Amino acid sequence: SQQGEEDPQALSIQEGENATMNCSYKTSINNLQWYRQNSGRGLVHLILIRSNEREKHSGRLRVTLDTSKKSSSLLITASRAADTASYFCATMTTDSWGKLQFGAGTQVVVTP
Amino acid sequence: GAVVSQHPSWVICKSGTSVKIECRSLDFQATTMFWYRQFPKQSLMLMATSNEGSKATYEQGVEKDKFLINHASLTLSTLTVTSAHPEDSSFYICSARFYGNTIYFGEGSWLTVV
Numbered sequence: 761s762q763q764g765e766e767d768p769q770a771l772s773i774q775e776g777e778n779a780t781m782n783c784s785y786k787t788s789i790n791n792l793q794w795y796r797q798n799s800g801r802g803l804v805h806l807i808l809i810r811s812n813e814r815e816k817h818s819g820r821l822r823v824t825l826d827t828s829k830k831s832s833s834l835l836i837t838a839s840r841a842a843d844t845a846s847y848f849c850a851t852m853t854t855d856s857w858g859k860l861q862f863g864a865g866t867q868v869v870v871t872p
Numbered sequence: 873g874a875v876v877s878q879h880p881s882w883v884i885c886k887s888g889t890s891v892k893i894e895c896r897s898l899d900f901q902a903t904t905m906f907w908y909r910q911f912p913k914q915s916l917m918l919m920a921t922s923n924e925g926s927k928a929t930y931e932q933g934v935e936k937d938k939f940l941i942n943h944a945s946l947t948l949s950t951l952t953v954t955s956a957h958p959e960d961s962s963f964y965i966c967s968a969r970f971y972g973n974t975i976y977f978g979e980g981s982w983l984t985v986v
Contacts, residue, residue, distance in 0.1 A: 800982070801979075802977060803977045803980075848916065862916045
């Protein structure tokens with residue numbers, strides 16, 4: 761079953777703009793991960809944030825986690841056409857031993 | 873770094889036949905692997921947890937007799953779609969647990985049943 765929701769479902773922006781997408785989940789987690797998937801391809805791991813962390817950065821990516829609201833956000837700054845992809849959040853509970861529950865995903869289109 | 877390989881990347885099979893997809897951990901031993909399915913324009917849904925040396929644990933709604941999972945060694949799990957039908961056409965992707973909660977995904981396999 762799906763762990764939670766992501767919004768927006770789709771996002772269309774121009775190069776140079778920032779893209780923000782949100783993820784909500786339902787149960788207590790050990791960590792939350794963000795993945796990128798280009799059309800027809802596999803998953804690319806972007807960033808992992810643990811339940812005791814509130815914010816994490818990696819290059820142009822910024823992830824926040826609010827465990828009290830059971831939500832996370834992914835910000836891509838200065839977007840590029842190559843950032844066009846679907847982005848998924850995925851949660852891992854403490855007792856899941858590697859099992860992930862994925863959100864519905866946000867489809868991002870960055871136009872030059 | 874750790875790598876998980878899936879084979880085949882693409883497979884087309886006739887309705888009613890069976891097809892096997894392999895998931896290999898190339899440079900580490902994985903006692904636990906996971907199989908996910910993704911229909912076009914949808915998210916990934918966990919199908920089952922594959923445990924080396926024991927039976928797989930299937931998620932609710934997944935037919936264990938249709939999706940046979942065998943984790944015969946510490947580096948290989950296989951998913952066999954039996955008596956495949958067009959509605960089984962999907963993207964299948966595996967992941968392997970490295971240690972703790974560290975997991976690595978395979979590249980995925982596209983199955984088209986005609």
